Amino acid sequence: LFFFSPQVLLLACAEDFKCVPGFRKKVFYIEEPFEFREDQPVLNLEFDDCKGNNKLNFEVSNPDFKVEPDGSLVALKNVSEAGRALFVHAQSEHAEDMAEILIVGANEKHGALKEIFKTEGSLGIPRQKRAILATPILISENQRPPFPRSVGKVISSEGAEGAKFRLSGKGVDQDPKGIFRINEISGDVSVTRALDREAIANYELEVEVTDINGKTIDGPVRLDISVIDQNDNRPMFKEGPYVGHVMEGSPTGTTVMRMTAFDADDSSTDNALLRYNILKQTPTKPSPNMFYIDPEKGDIVTVVSPVLLDRETMETPKYELVIEAKDMGGLDVGLTGTATATILIDDKNDHPPEFTKKEFQATVKEGVTGVIVNLTVGDRDDPATGAWRAVYTIINGNPGQSFEIHTNPQTNEGMLSVVKPLDYEISAFHTLLIKVENEDPLIPDIAYGPSSTATVQITVEDVNEGPVFHPNPMAVTKQENIPVGSVVLTVNATDPDTLQHQTIRYSVYKDPAGWLEINPTNGTIGTTAVLDRESPYVQDNKYTALFLAIDSGNPPATGTGTLHINLEDVNDNVPSLYPTLAKVCDDAKDLRVVVLGASDKDLHPNTDPFKFELSKQSGPEKLWRVTKLNNTHAQVILLQNLKKANYNIPISVTDSGKPPLTNNTELKLQVCSCKKSKMDCSATDALHISMTLILLSLFSLFCKSFP
DSSP states (O other): OOOOOHHHHHHHHHHHTOOOOEESOSEEEEEOOSOBOBTOEEEEOOEEOSSOOTTOEEEESSTTEEEOTTSEEEESSOBSOOOSEEEEEEEOSSOEEEEEEEEEOGGGTTSOHHHHTTOOOTTSOOOOOSSEEOOOEEEETTOOSSSSEEEEEOEEOOOOTTOEEEEEEBTTTBSSTTSEEEOTTTOEEEEOSOOOTTTOSEEEEEEEEEOTTSOEEEEEEEEEEEEEOOSOOOOBOOSOOEEEEEETTOOTTOEEEEOOOBOOSOTTSGGGOOEEEEEEEESOOSOSOOEEEOTTTOEEEEOSOTTTOOGGGSSOSEEEEEEEEESGGGOTTSOEEEEEEEEEEEOOSOSOOEESSSEEEEEEETTOOEEEEEEOEEOOSOTTSTTTOEEEEEEESOTTOOEEEEEOTTTOOEEEEEOSOOOTTTOSEEEEEEEEEESSOOOTTOOOOGGGEEEEEEEEEOOOOOOEESSSSEEEEEETTOOTTOEEEEOOEEOSOTTTOOOEEEEEEEOTTSOEEEOTTTOEEEESSOOOTTSTTOBTTEEEEEEEEEEOOSSOOEEEEEEEEEEEOOSOOOOEEEOOEEEEETTOSOOEEEEEEEEOSSOTTSSOSOEEEEOOOOSSSOOEEEEEOSSSEEEEEESSOOOSEEEEEEEEEEOSOSSOOEEEEEEEEEEEEEETTEEEOSSOOSOOOOHHHHHHHHHHHHHHHOO
């Protein structure tokens, strides 16, 4: 028999009734119903932190369920499929724990614990027949020290001596390493530091049992660790700038734009459940509440009547809204983020352009072109759009298309221009009717009125216009070399100012060669020198001169006339011969000395074919001859080798004109000594030429002096 004192018995009783923080029951079993009903209690969970459960909060792994403050588990909606298990995490100011609710069939309720976990479900627990029980672990992010902190436990029925638990995977022995560890003996799993769900939301580890030598005797079995979200991220607007457009006069409820914020917290929780709100509108007129934002979708819509949404009556067509996004479904405890939405009221063409006055005046001198008047209009629409830009049209008074009108892009004014010179003598006044429209069409219920047309009265001022030659330019054909004093042409110029009855006098303005004169009274043009078609002042057989016709106005006005004289060719140029110098070796075997060519300044038929002739040679022997090659060339050939000397060969060339002209030319021939491919023409002997040749040359020169 053993006897205990009352003090010992009281101590034993105190130990038996000592409060242990956490759930009173860790694992619950419920039969799978056909459907979980909304707000219908499923079971009651008892949690006690032994200090009054201050700030007690429950979290359920399935978002379709919640735990009431009294511990009742209820469905948030009708749920027909809840998976095979639920996990409930409870946390108060002084303790936290996790309970597991297994949803089983009727025949599983009384089965052995290890057989229950054979079931394959949505827990991530593989179908297995092992002695390891590794239920999923839920851990809140951002937990405060101390660490390490126990977060769960792995159970094994393997009772081998020296058996140990071993944990591996990402977060243990793989990066990021050292976050989790397991007690080799008890199977307690602990976390070594605070977790961040936004960095890693789930860890898939493996746990196994090893013997004393480290050899695996059971497992590995997967151990899932899920990080429970906390509201530690503010909503953020990432897609800015946010600019929306809405047409003025749009009906109430017109969608302008959508604002979308992002929250890095768990999207399946209220931590990322956003609600939108307009904090501020600038400006506040004509209404401080021009727009409304859908709190759930973020759509901004108009809430004022179309009449107030009038761009032309607004203080400014740009509104800025400060938009707030708040998580936790918009509750006061939610975190917030803000962004600015800019809304532009776009213009529509609801105001036609109107002339600032009904009639405009313009004065223009005859014969002048360019802008004569700017027509001004007013338009209340947006200057940056086609609803403001004006388009002008002349609808009457412009049969000769003498006028054009264009829009000044800076001022929107209509620039009326004269594009064809006006004639005072034909019409001294013009009246134009002009309309103005916009580039963009008006909206259906708006039309152009009388103010969109205007009249322009144009007065043409008379000016002293210069006389006009008829025709201009003038053309005449003459032979060159006509006698000096010959009449070329009588010009005719008239004065457009028919009402002024002025007289006209003529003068030479430009006569490059000085060949012409003009009678100042009657305009007769005559020659003062010989017209030469071969003159450098003649281009393409045409000689050009300019003449003036001057009226008697004050000041006098001048008109210019152009005369083209087409000159016909006359055979007045003798042909020329080239070259006039040739060299040959005294022992040359090839006695073809040179090829001669002829040219003539005249035109065909007063040129080729040319006739080449050799003047009579003196002496008993002929030393050379000329052979024609074609119509323009001939060849000089020696009939024998000559001594080293200079020789003059008289040659005549005659053209084919009527009458033909002949040119007598001497070809200088140098006979040189040639040794080792070098020609020496110096120190030649005395000139070998007969008296007859000298006389012929003198006769030719005499003939040239007296044509």
